[in-house]
Amino acid sequence: MNGEESSLRPQSLLLTFLGDQVLGRDVCVYSGSVIDVFERAGIGEQATRSTLTRMVKRGLLRRQREGRRMYFGLTEHSTAVLRDGEHRIWQAGAVNRDWDGTWTLLGFSLPESWQRQRHDLRSKLTWSGFGPLFSGLWIAPGEVDVSDLVSELGLSAHVKVFRAHADAGMDIGAMIEETWELAELASRYAEFVRRWQPWETASPEAEEALVLRLRLQAEWLQIIRRDPRLPVKHLPDDWPAEQAEKTFRAVHARLTPLARDAATRLLDLVPVRPDQT
Known part of the structure; x- marks a missing residue:
């Protein structure tokens, strides 16, 4: 490639590979095929095997033996992740021209000792398109469903979610620059x-x-x-x-x-x- 190659984790590449070659086809791919392709991408055999094993343990891959060969396929979890990525690439796109003026506001108040829970919540909010309007109040464009996110973290009792519109005099451009x-x-x-x-x-x-x-x-x-x-x-x-x-x-x-x-x-x-x- 021209210029410097970006940093991509083997797991990200492997999920992309499976989304491209396996998603929606009800097939599994031979581990040797994965190793071959990844060696061409500059990732060694040991790193690829370790990534396959780790993803099985995390519930992202299923194994299927055929004779002496081991094949890998998708689980419900990885299929959902890949379908979301597919939607982001081909349906949602990178440019939001259809915004209707709605914002999702999420407020949370966690005990001071819950540092891990606070970190996990902020990470998942960032991944879901939120930015910190204030320390305990986050905002995202459009109507964002965070019910699964909040439930997964066990924080339903500590989070409040609202839909809102900005006042006419609000400088939305300045707010965006301050928040993201x-x-x-x-x-x-x-x-x-x-x-x-x-x-x-x-x-x-x-x-x-x-x-x-x-x-x-x-x-x-x-x-x-x-x-x-x-x-x-x-x-x-x-x-x-x-x-x-x-x-x-x-x-x-x-x-x-x-x-x-x-x-x-x-x-x-x-x-x-x-x-x-």
Whole structure:
């Protein structure tokens, strides 16, 4: 690739790989095929095997033995994670032009000794598009359902959620700049364009295209999952998300035929057997 490669965890790459090759097909993939593809991506066999084992323990993968070979497939948990990512990439997109003026406000008050719970809540709120309006009051654009998030953390009694609209005199643009790290997010989008735009016209070999598309999708998902999808009309005029999304789609379309050809030749897939875990 041109320029520096972004930092991607093996688990992120593996989930992306499975979402691309396994999701919706009721198949499992041979561990040796995964190792082969990941070695082409610069990830060693031991790291790949460790990631597979760790993801099984976390309930993100299922194992299925066929003779002397071990195959891996998706669980309900990983399928839900990948469907969410699929929606973020292809339906929601990176640019929010449909905002209706609604905000979701979440207030919480936790005992001082609950440092871990406070950290977990803030992390999940950030992942769900919230930013800290004040220390115990967080805000997100649109109507965000946080019931599962709050219930999972066992904090239902300590959290209050409201839907709200800003007063006419409210400077929403200034509020956004104070609440979210716009400069960091813009830098991520700009770097994505710089790194991937040359591939809009490049012609890689099929095996390279398979690895490139894997990294392309993983990097793009990593960025947009950190993007709260703020209303575009309240963002700077030169906001780079739209250009980054155009680059993503153009490169993805160019790499896909070659990547599919390589996957057909390199991957050993078998149907899912319901009796396996």
